[in-house]
Amino acid sequence: MEVRRIIRNIAHHYFFYLFAFTLFFGVSLYHTAALGFTVELSGILLLIFYGLFLYLTKQRNFHPAAIIILTVLLLYLGYSFYLSHNKPQAILLDFLIQLKPYITFFIVSQLAPSLSDMQKQQMARLCLLLWLLFLPIGAYGLFLPDVYRSVMNRPENFVAAVASLSLVYLYCSDFSTTARRTFLLMLSACLLASPRFIALFLLICGIVLYFNRRSILKSWIKTGIATGVIILIATYIFYIQLTSCLLPSDAQGNGLSALAPQAIIYQSSLKVWRDFPLFGSGLASFATYASGLYYSPLYAEYGLHTVSGLAPQDWHSVCDTYYPSLVQFGLTGIVLYLLFWTYIVCASLWKYKRQGNLQYFVIVLILACTLFIGNISDSLLTSHKGYFMMMFFGLLAGNPRQNECLTKRIQTIPDELLSKEPLWEDCIETGTTSSVKYPDKAT
Structure with a gap:
């Protein structure tokens, strides 16, 4: 018990x-x-x-x-x-x-x-x-x-x-x-x-x-x-x-900047959306952790497999942002x-x-x-x-102080399962006070 x-x-x-x-x-x-x-x-x-x-x-x-x-x-x-x-x-x-x-x-x-x-x-x-x-x-x-x-x-x-x-x-x-x-x-x-x-x-x-x-x-x-x-x-x-x-890179001469993989992912997501406009390309296909871990064929199809940070051996930048993954849907x-x-x-x-x-x-x-x-x-x-x-x-x-359905939830629990120390919901029902006070109950 x-x-x-x-x-x-x-x-x-x-x-x-x-x-x-x-x-x-x-x-x-x-x-x-x-x-x-x-x-x-x-x-x-x-x-x-x-x-x-x-x-x-x-x-x-x-x-x-x-x-x-x-x-x-x-x-x-x-x-x-x-x-x-x-x-x-x-x-x-x-x-x-x-x-x-x-x-x-x-x-x-x-x-x-x-x-x-x-x-x-x-x-x-x-x-x-x-x-x-x-x-x-x-x-x-x-x-x-x-x-x-x-x-x-x-x-x-x-x-x-x-x-x-x-x-x-x-x-x-x-x-x-x-x-x-x-x-x-x-x-x-x-x-x-x-x-x-x-x-x-x-x-x-x-x-x-x-x-x-x-x-x-x-x-x-x-x-x-x-x-x-x-x-x-x-x-x-x-x-x-x-x-x-969406800026592809900075003006430095030694390859892509740190933001370049993100920029390329964003730009490529527009191409994926153009090819799969209504329902997307499906789960684990683009810009998610699973699509990098199992390396989606779409990356090679859109030429991303040669980009540093997006390649099969170094793919962790494919899931650095969230919004490009919405093209899956x-x-x-x-x-x-x-x-x-x-x-x-x-x-x-x-x-x-x-x-x-x-x-x-x-x-x-x-x-x-x-x-x-x-x-x-x-x-x-x-x-x-x-x-x-x-x-x-x-x-x-779901804060219970504003949850209008909480009283119904409490009433479904058998009395013998209630703890000896009354919870604050029980205090609302009975008018008693608990040892723990909640200053914002009035709200």
């Missing part, structure tokens, strides 16, 4: 340890400590938690968007086997990689986990401590840029680690003026590794500085205009950075991708706007802009960094 009580509290206690483990070892120290297995281990544990959750709650009310995405990817799986642009094991591997971020998001949002005040304080302190450890790497990188490649493989990994630590700190803070200033200070360390981050950094500064009072959310006009301006600015930054990625897949993100982001913003939760409203905006722009120069969504960010997005989207 004690084991079943522990299982009952998975979503509210053990998820914290999984979340912290994924942040610190699956993102921050992933390359520094060569911990390549952490994301797979985290994913397995998350699936176990979810399976136990379904067993105890007897719930089968899956999110309609999750069913749609799974159905679409299964159809693309069959379509990819039909085209056979790569080996079956490559297609299956790419199917799992493409499915992972979406499944992670929907699992966490359905679990609807929450962090206590004590857990948030511990997490915030750990984020600050780890950020201080990363700061010398960024400072040293100003004088010796190769330090990023030797310590973290790519400068983008340093940026992603610092950005993740900063966002989690903001989530765990009280969102006071001091906390927001600390967040911006932490985030500014990204500028040490990548000057291209400055436009996104200034946009995030604008978001944090403008949305500084909860009363702003009460005005539909102010909130709507500000959100529209943010979308326009983010789109402009996206266009500028995407255009810069064609125009149909691109439209569905945009619809998914529009729905998820707008639904989250609408929920927090209606509830007056300024902190989560701002974090959703920042996280959406980061994923939207960051995928230009990095394969954020399908990498270990994207796995954590989608877990974080699921934590925001």
Whole structure:
């Protein structure tokens, strides 16, 4: 019985340890400590938690968007086997990689986990401590840029680690003026590794500085205009950075620059899209990890097999960016991708706007802009960094303080399985108080 009580509290206690483990070892120290297995281990544990959750709650009310995405990817799986642009094991591997971020998001949002005040304080302190450890790497990188490649493989990994630590700190803070200033200070360390981050950094500064009072959310006009301006600015930054990625090389005479493989991938993706416009070239065919590991024949067909960084013996640059891989799904897949993100982001913003939760409203905006722009120069969504960010997005989207279906979920659990220490949901029902306080329950 004690084991079943522990299982009952998975979503509210053990998820914290999984979340912290994924942040610190699956993102921050992933390359520094060569911990390549952490994301797979985290994913397995998350699936176990979810399976136990379904067993105890007897719930089968899956999110309609999750069913749609799974159905679409299964159809693309069959379509990819039909085209056979790569080996079956490559297609299956790419199917799992493409499915992972979406499944992670929907699992966490359905679990609807929450962090206590004590857990948030511990997490915030750990984020600050780890950020201080990363700061010398960024400072040293100003004088010796190769330090990023030797310590973290790519400068983008340093940026992603610092950005993740900063966002989690903001989530765990009280969102006071001091906390927001600390967040911006932490985030500014990204500028040490990548000057291209400055436009996104200034946009995030604008978001944090403008949305500084909860009363702003009460005005539909102010909130709507500000959100529209943010979308326009983010789109402009996206266009500028995407255009810069299309530059084939710099003017130096000794071959291609570091950005040249990305530029060639982007340019070649337009050719692939022209040849497979509607449904794309299929899974594991272009600009993904599986397409490089099993080396897709399309690379030789489009003349990429002789390019440094894209050759069969040195293929790791083929999956350095995310957006070129969308040509695998064609125009149909691109439209569905945009619809998914529009729905998820707008639904989250609408929920927090209606509830007056300024902190989560701002974090959703920042996280959406980061994923939207960051995928230009990095394969954020399908990498270990994207796995954590989608877990974080699921934590925001499924927060039980705003989850209207949570009461029904609790009522499905037998009384004898409830732990002796009442959870905060039970306190809402009975009017009692728990030893753990949640200051933002009123939101």
